[in-house]
Amino acid sequence: MPLTLAFLLAGCGGGSEASNETAPANQQQADASPVEGKITLSPDQIASAGIQIARPTVGGGGTLELPATIEGDPQGTQVVSAAIGGRVVSLTRNLGQSVGRGDTLAVIESREAAQLKGEVEASRARLTLANSNLAREQRLFAQRVSPEQDLIAARTAAIEARIAYNQAQQQVSAAGGGGGGLNRLGIAAPVSGQVISRSVVLGQTVAADAELYRIANLSSVSLSLNLQPADAGRVKPGNLVTVTAAGRQATAKVSFVSPALDAQTRLVPVIATLDNRNMEWRVGEPVTASVQLTGSGGDGAISVPTTAVQTDEGKSVVFVRTKTGFQAVPVTLGDSSGASVIVRSGLKGTEQIATVNSFTLKAELGKSEAAED
Structure with missing residues (x-):
């Protein structure tokens, strides 16, 4: 690709030519702004170089990608225990079976x-x-x-x-x-749902308050996240979370951000609620969560893919599409998360920018600046 691009960009200029009379002024401008050249490319050259163009994302604060675990909704999970001690003489449900509120799950003789x-x-x-x-x-x-x-x-x-x-x-x-x-008492299901745990076997003697079953209403499940304190400050209830696992993707919504750090991990527990009426997600399943962040710049925050940002002479630049090619525009970057980064200044959000293979434009810009020197 570099050799091909060299031939494709052979006729590209690093900027407009200047006369000897204006050279000192141009030199002063170069000293003030090290990124000044334009790159001239035709649409065919852009396509051949594999450069992809897109607009920046306006609004929000980017996303944060991290591992998470599917858990039963705490509001929909119920422990079924024995109110009296005795011998278990009947168990009517196994793991995974559905139960209705009031259904008899076990019979205890005592x-x-x-x-x-x-x-x-x-x-x-x-x-x-x-x-x-x-x-x-x-x-x-x-x-x-x-x-x-x-x-x-x-x-x-x-x-x-x-x-x-x-x-x-x-x-x-x-x-x-x-x-x-x-001499027998039946233990009824307090909620409707599925049996996710069974702690006893037939004929077992149990004490009062011993756990017999655990039932969960899995039509809605929870996503358990742990965030760094700096990231947790940009996550609010209502923020969206994209959940991804083996061939599946869904959207959850943040329902709780802990005001306190976990004493052991020193991280901030966060819970998101995920619709599971189709029973696609299983309790305990590891997934990847992409959490929408609230940008410090408000709803008008501008973000670009990290692949769109290059460094030239110590400054971050983004290549903006022009009628004749591209213009390297200096930008000031903010927080980064996942595959995107916030642009605090330098872009309006309406521009078209090079998002893929922008490094080839940086290489051509370097050659143009070397030729000028």
């Missing part, structure tokens, strides 16, 4: 379950008796046979019996409920 259910039956019987006594006292009081004091006592006893019955029912409900027997 004496505590028998006591809880027995208390429900006993309190129901006491409530029935108290209601019967209240009805009798109401009838006797209406007939002026029983004093009002007995009616009040019967009404109080009925209220207390109902409270005790409701409390017994709530205790069974908190422990699970159902189960099919006096």
